[in-house]
Amino acid sequence: HLSKRLAEVASLVPPGSRLADIGSDHAYLPVHLLIQGKICTAVAGEINPGPLESAKNQVEKLGLQGVVDVRLGDGLEVIHQDEIDVICIAGMGGSLISQILSEGKEKLHKVKRLILQPNVAGHLVREWLLNEGWELLYENMIKEDQKYYEVLMAERGNAEAPYQSYATQRDRKRAVLMGPFLSQDPNEAFREKWEQEVDKRNKILESLAHSEGIDKQDKIDKVKDEMALIEEGL
Numbered sequence: 001h002l003s004k005r006l007a008e009v010a011s012l013v014p015p016g017s018r019l020a021d022i023g024s025d026h027a028y029l030p031v032h033l034l035i036q037g038k039i040c041t042a043v044a045g046e047i048n049p050g051p052l053e054s055a056k057n058q059v060e061k062l063g064l065q066g067v068v069d070v071r072l073g074d075g076l077e078v079i080h081q082d083e084i085d086v087i088c089i090a091g092m093g094g095s096l097i098s099q100i101l102s103e104g105k106e107k108l109h110k111v112k113r114l115i116l117q118p119n120v121a122g123h124l125v126r127e128w129l130l131n132e133g134w135e136l137l138y139e140n141m142i143k144e145d146q147k148y149y150e151v152l153m154a155e156r157g158n159a160e161a162p163y164q165s166y167a168t169q170r171d172r173k174r175a176v177l178m179g180p181f182l183s184q185d186p187n188e189a190f191r192e193k194w195e196q197e198v199d200k201r202n203k204i205l206e207s208l209a210h211s212e213g214i215d216k217q218d219k220i221d222k223v224k225d226e227m228a229l230i231e232e233g234l
């Protein structure tokens with residue numbers, strides 16, 4: 001049984017894919033997809049020995065050795081050029097996700113789909129996709145255990161397409177920050193998440209008001225501008 005967040009990620013894996021789950025931890029995602037018969041093989045990558053052990057234990061417990069290949073390594077270094085159609089990277093920050101993709105760029109030539117689930121800083125992932133020619137095709141905001149998670153899916157294509165209806169620089173900046181599709185078709189989780197982000201910035205402004213420093217006004221202006229940008233999108 002997958003968490004709501006991982007179930008959303010799983011739903012975006014096309015049947016029959018050769019999947020790599022990078023930063024797999026317990027390998028819940030590939031194991032679930034295999035048991036469901038949705039995929040036939042998978043690679044689970046992990047950089048840390050602890051989670052690597054959890055992944056191996058989980059795979060052995062279910063007798064899936066040789067079907068889920070659990071590999072130790074940093075990011076995409078665990079996969080070979082031609083063996084993977086779909087890469088999932090879930091449960092990390094947007095900064096780490098885009099770093100993993102950048103460092104493993106030469107492994108992406110044959111990859112058809114990326115499923116990315118940033119816990120924070122989803123805009124960095126959208127920026128990466130835009131710069132690297134991947135077209136965002138789907139995004140969602142999931143709420144689970146009082147936390148908000150973005151789930152993004154992209155394939156190679158016209159990276160600009162999702163942003164075409166955002167005419168001004170400012171609209172475009174907001175679309176990258178909050179999501180071009182979610183902004184047009186917001187759900188309850190999206191509204192709650194961004195209202196929370198406005199509250200956070202209000203608190204930052206309060207503490208900045210009592211602070212000292214030569215760059216105080218610059219900081220205040222920056223936070224105010226971010227806040228206005230978000231509020232225009234709500």
Ligand code: SAM
Nearest residue numbers: 022023024025046047048051073074075090091
């Ligand atoms: N993907 C699972 C999920 O969404 O539930 C696990 C998320 S867990 C919070 C993040 C995992 O990524 C950790 O197990 C960590 O060891 C692994 N990780 C972090 N940086 C990594 C990297 N550069 N390459 C591979 N795995 C990494």
